[in-house]
Amino acid sequence: LRANGDAGDEKLTPRAFVTRSERSGRGLRVATRARAMSHQEAPYYCAGDLPAFASVSDGAPDLGTKFFAWYSAVFADGALSAREKSLIALAVAHAVQCPYCIDAYSHDALEKGADVEQMTEALHVAAAIKGGSALVHGVQMRRHAAKVGM
Amino acid sequence: VTFAETILATCGHPLQARSLGVLQVNVGKRCNQRCAHCHVDAGPERTEVMPDAVIDDVLALLDRAPSIHTVDITGGAPELHPRFRWLVDESVARGRHVIDRCNLTILATAPYADLAAFLADRGVEVIASLPQSRAAQTDRQRGEGVFARSIEGLRRLNAVGYGGGDPRRRLVLVSNPVGAFLPAAQASLEREWKAELAARHGVSFDALICLTNMPVGRYRDWLVASGNHDRYVARLVSQFNPSTVPALMCRDQISVAWNGSVYDCDFHQMAEVEPDAGPLNVRDVDPARFAERTIAMATHCYGCTAGAGSSCGGALA
Numbered sequence: 001l002r003a004n005g006d007a008g009d010e011k012l013t014p015r016a017f018v019t020r021s022e023r024s025g026r027g028l029r030v031a032t033r034a035r036a037m038s039h040q041e042a043p044y045y046c047a048g049d050l051p052a053f054a055s056v057s058d059g060a061p062d063l064g065t066k067f068f069a070w071y072s073a074v075f076a077d078g079a080l081s082a083r084e085k086s087l088i089a090l091a092v093a094h095a096v097q098c099p100y101c102i103d104a105y106s107h108d109a110l111e112k113g114a115d116v117e118q119m120t121e122a123l124h125v126a127a128a129i130k131g132g133s134a135l136v137h138g139v140q141m142r143r144h145a146a147k148v149g150m
Numbered sequence: 151v152t153f154a155e156t157i158l159a160t161c162g163h164p165l166q167a168r169s170l171g172v173l174q175v176n177v178g179k180r181c182n183q184r185c186a187h188c189h190v191d192a193g194p195e196r197t198e199v200m201p202d203a204v205i206d207d208v209l210a211l212l213d214r215a216p217s218i219h220t221v222d223i224t225g226g227a228p229e230l231h232p233r234f235r236w237l238v239d240e241s242v243a244r245g246r247h248v249i250d251r252c253n254l255t256i257l258a259t260a261p262y263a264d265l266a267a268f269l270a271d272r273g274v275e276v277i278a279s280l281p282q283s284r285a286a287q288t289d290r291q292r293g294e295g296v297f298a299r300s301i302e303g304l305r306r307l308n309a310v311g312y313g314g315g316d317p318r319r320r321l322v323l324v325s326n327p328v329g330a331f332l333p334a335a336q337a338s339l340e341r342e343w344k345a346e347l348a349a350r351h352g353v354s355f356d357a358l359i360c361l362t363n364m365p366v367g368r369y370r371d372w373l374v375a376s377g378n379h380d381r382y383v384a385r386l387v388s389q390f391n392p393s394t395v396p397a398l399m400c401r402d403q404i405s406v407a408w409n410g411s412v413y414d415c416d417f418h419q420m421a422e423v424e425p426d427a428g429p430l431n432v433r434d435v436d437p438a439r440f441a442e443r444t445i446a447m448a449t450h451c452y453g454c455t456a457g458a459g460s461s462c463g464g465a466l467a
Binding site for chain 2: 077081082083107110111112113115116117
C-alpha cells in the first residue's frame with residue numbers, strides 16, 4: 001500500500017483516505033470509516049499470498065504436510081496426463097473464481113504444453129456447467145409456477 | 151547468483167568439457183522466415199553466409215578429429231546456403247551422422263522441391279521446428295501461414311520415408327514455448343502430438359523434443375519489451391536442476407559460426423560469449439585440448455539447467 005495516494009488511491013488505501021478526507025473536511029462519517037479500516041494492512045486478495053501458500057502449514061504442520069503431499073500426487077501423470085489435470089484445475093479455478101488458482105494454473109497449463117485455444121475451451125466447459133446448473137433449476141421454478149398458477 | 155557460482159557450488163569445480171563428439175555448424179543467418187523468438191535474429195534480409203574457405207576449414211577439422219561423430223548443420227535456414235548439399239555430401243563421405251535443423255517451410259518452396267529426397271538418400275536426420283501442434287500459436291511465433299506450410303513440409307518428408315521409424319529417415323520435431331514459460335514434459339507431449347497430427351493432418355514423426363527458449367537474441371528483445379524478462383530469468387534460476395549438469399550439451403560439442411569463430415554452443419555464439427581461453431578460429435582448433443577445456447558460462451546457461459533441462463537434443467533429466 002502506498003502511504004500517500006492520488007484520487008485514484010482513495011478507495012484503496014485507508015491512510016490516504018483519512019488524510020485526504022480530513023484535509024477536505026468531508027466529515028465524521030468518512031473519518032470513522034477510515035479508523036475502522038485502519039487495522040487492515042492488505043486487501044482480501046493479495047498476489048504475494050500465492051507464493052506464501054505453504055505457510056498455511058504453520059498452524060498444523062502434520063496436516064499441512066499431508067495436504068501438500070496429496071496435492072502433488074493428485075497432479076502427477078496418471079490415468080489422466082498432467083496436462084489434462086492442469087486444464088481441469090484451470091476450469092475449476094474459474095468456476096470457484098479463485099484468483100490465486102487462475103494465475104497458478106494459467107501458467108501451469110502453458111508449461112504443461114496446453115495452448116490458449118485448449119485453455120479457453122476448458123473455461124467454456126466450466127461456464128457451461130455453471131450456466132447449466134442455473135438453468136436446470138428452472139425446472140423447479142416452472143413446477144412451482146405451475147402449482148400455484150391458474 | 152551467477153551461473154558460474156551455481157556450478158561451482160554444485161560440482162565443486164568449473165564446468166569442464168568431456169569430449170568433442172558433435173560439430174555444430176551455423177552456416178549463416180539467412181532464413182526464409184523471421185520468427186519472433188529466433189535467438190539467431192535470422193531472416194531474409196540477413197547477409198551473413200559461411201564462406202567457402204570456412205567450410206573447407208570445417209571439413210579439415212572433421213579430418214583431424216575422428217571423435218566427432220555428428221555434424222549438426224543449422225542457421226538461419228541452412229538449406230539456403232549455396233554449398234549446403236556439398237557440406238552434407240562431404241560429411242557423409244567422411245562417415246559422419248548428419249543433422250539438418252530444418253524449418254519445414256523451406257521444403258514446401260519450389261526451388262527446394264527435391265530437398266526431402268536429397269536428405270533421405272543420404273540418411274540425414276531432420277530436426278524440424280514446430281512449436282505447437284495447432285496453427286494459432288505456431289503462426290504467432292513463426293509467421294502467418296507457417297503452420298500450414300510446415301504441415302506440407304512434413305508431408306513431403308513422410309513421402310520419402312521420414313517419420314515412419316526408419317533409423318536412416320529419422321524425423322524429430324522441436325517444440326518450444328510460445329511465450330515466457332518453461333517447456334512441457336516431452337514424453338507425454340510426444341504421445342499427444344503423434345495422435346493429433348496423424349488424425350488432423352495425416353502426418354507422422356519419430357520423436358518430439360522440447361527446448362527451453364534462451365534469453366538471447368530476438369527472444370530476449372521480446373522478453374524485455376513485454377516486461378517479462380526479469381521474471382522469466384528468475385524462473386530459470388529458481389528451477390535450476392543439478393541433475394541436468396552432467397548431460398549439458400556444451401560438454402560434448404563445438405559450435406562454429408558462419409565466419410569460422412568457435413564457441414561452446416550456438417547460444418554463446420549469438421550472445422558473443424567467447425570460449426574461456428579466448429577467441430578461437432575453427433582452423434586453429436586442437437581437438438584434444440578443446441575436448442578438455444573449461445566451458446565459458448553466462449546467465450542464459452540457466453536455460454539449459456531449468457526444470458527437465460534443455461539442449462539441442464531436448465530434455466536432459
